[in-house]
Amino acid sequence: MSNFTILVVDDTLTNIELLSSILEDVPYDVRVATSGEAALRSLEVKLPDLILLDIMMPGLDGFQTCEQIKSNPRTRNIPVIFLSAKDRIEDKIKAFEVGGIDYIVKPFHAKEVLVRVHTHLSIYQLQYELQEKIRLIDDNIITSETTLEGIITKVSQALCDISGYTKEEFIGQSHQILRHPDMPHELYEELWSTIQSGQTWEGEIKNLAKNKEHYWVKATISPKRDANGVITGYRSFRQVITDHKRVQELSITDGLTHLYNRRYFNEVLPKEIKRSLRQEEILSFLMLDVDHFKRYNDTYGHQAGDAVLEQIGRALQTQFKRREDFVFRLGGEEFGAIYTTLNAHDSQKIAQELCARIEALKIPHQANDVSAFVTASIGVVILDGTDPNASNADEAKLYKQADQALYRAKENGRNQVSFQ
Ligand SMILES: [Mg+2]
Structure with missing residues (x-):
């Protein structure tokens, strides 16, 4: 795996040299910019994993530079740590308000800089991996969540893909919109009594897509509980078994x-x-x-x-x-x-x-x-x-x-x- 890249932005050359030597020892790949404008140009070329940003600079200052970074969807997620001789509480608050995640007061200590950089890179990495996994699940697992009354509060992209409905069309509806007329109401009665008693229901359901075609799923529906164990709604996982069913039907x-x-x-x-x-x-x-x-x-x-x-x-x-x-x-x-x-x-x-x-x-x-x-x-x-x-x-x-x-x-x- 390649090194993390840190962009160091400071108008004082000695600061840049000092930070570079500290970071390159780790080793991180270090890129430098001597103004806010130069930093923004650098971001257009290549995205770093983290930015160390000075506040007091001629031209765009650190706050303004950070605001621009955070307003661009492409660069918004890059963690920004401020470095400044300004030690007033107002400045620190402002640094967080414009989207910084940390604030280091100059003159800085090498170890402190490294610990903070390392911590934020780890958090950033974990967040990224988590988002990737959530996206993977969203795209591939057919899931939904409902309230106790069966009103849909969340659906995965995979459910939208198979059913033809958008997330917006699902939210606020009940699963009735997927109900196929072939499914007996006894099945739904059994399903509801099972999950309302706190149990998990499993079974095969024929669903109706928006285009009126049908698909079969093996569904697992279970109660969703809060930290105290109280049931707050229901969650379903579905697996498509249409092909299997078709073979069964043919035979x-x-x-x-x-x-x-x-x-x-x-x-x-x-x-x-x-x-x-x-x-x-x-x-x-x-x-x-x-x-x-x-x-x-x-x-x-x-x-x-x-x-x-x-x-x-x-x-x-x-x-x-x-x-x-x-x-x-x-x-x-x-x-x-x-x-x-x-x-x-x-x-x-x-x-x-x-x-x-x-x-x-x-x-x-x-x-x-x-x-x-x-x-x-x-x-x-x-x-x-x-x-x-x-x-x-x-x-x-x-x-x-x-x-x-x-x-x-x-x-x-x-x-x-x-x-x-
Ligand atoms: Mg400065």
Whole structure:
């Protein structure tokens, strides 16, 4: 590491010579200027690490020179130590007022000058490193701080970069502005109750950027405490996990319809059965098959067939838009839905609505022998979680029953729902 550079400014040559010899022994690199004007010109060429500045000089005096140094953003942070024969308290005060950090009275002692120079260089260096680290954190770590009420008081540049909002747009708002509609309010309730009880909450959150795109973060949110341990607000650290989530989404999503795929269905069905038994809920599993789809493809081509599957996928999503519902493309022209209702009657009503909804899409299908349009047959099996006899239900049995119901709907003339 190179030596620190000290700029010595004094109009008296003997002072310059003496200071130079003291400082060069350390060794520091010493540059000299014999007037305030010369000092300012020297700063334009190269910045020193510290300035020793005489007060009484012809032309610009030390105070005026210091004021100019401190008013220039480029030189403002360089520490200035005054050196003067003036020993009046007013002069010392003035020296600090114009931005000096220390004051040495002439005639000076070599050791005192060195100790003060060394001290201020260390502080300056530490401050610089601290600022660098703060900037590094600000640029790279997604953090924010809020009041107890959740009002944002601080955000890092990294949070601005990922969200598209400026610091000014964040301050005074709540984190609601990042809230994605896909995130259930239960998650936020759990988050708040955790941090309000003084604990740290950790979890994955889908956030909405200003441009309406989304990104996933793994968030750690913890209470911020004052010196007495009293919670004064909350602090969050977030790590972007969008790529990881995208891979996860791809592996459980059907590429054509963007519904969940069969693999995910195999995961969800047993879990939902257990959950409905535990919570004593009415769970329905619906299987849907497009009527005479092979004939449709033969008549209109596979591309048109794919478009039909996409439309049916959207019809399912419209029908089952509650968070707790699941819709799947089980393969080919076969779809599935898992949903809960208050009673069996509601489940049947929903299935009938879906059946009617598909015919109402009015997609012409001249080879369909039950309608002029594309239709679907639906089989539904209802698992009554409140029934003690249901406790031996499993996914294989449920799947078979739904499949049988679907078969009956086909047998009975298609474009209808059959219940098990
Ligand atoms: Mg002088």
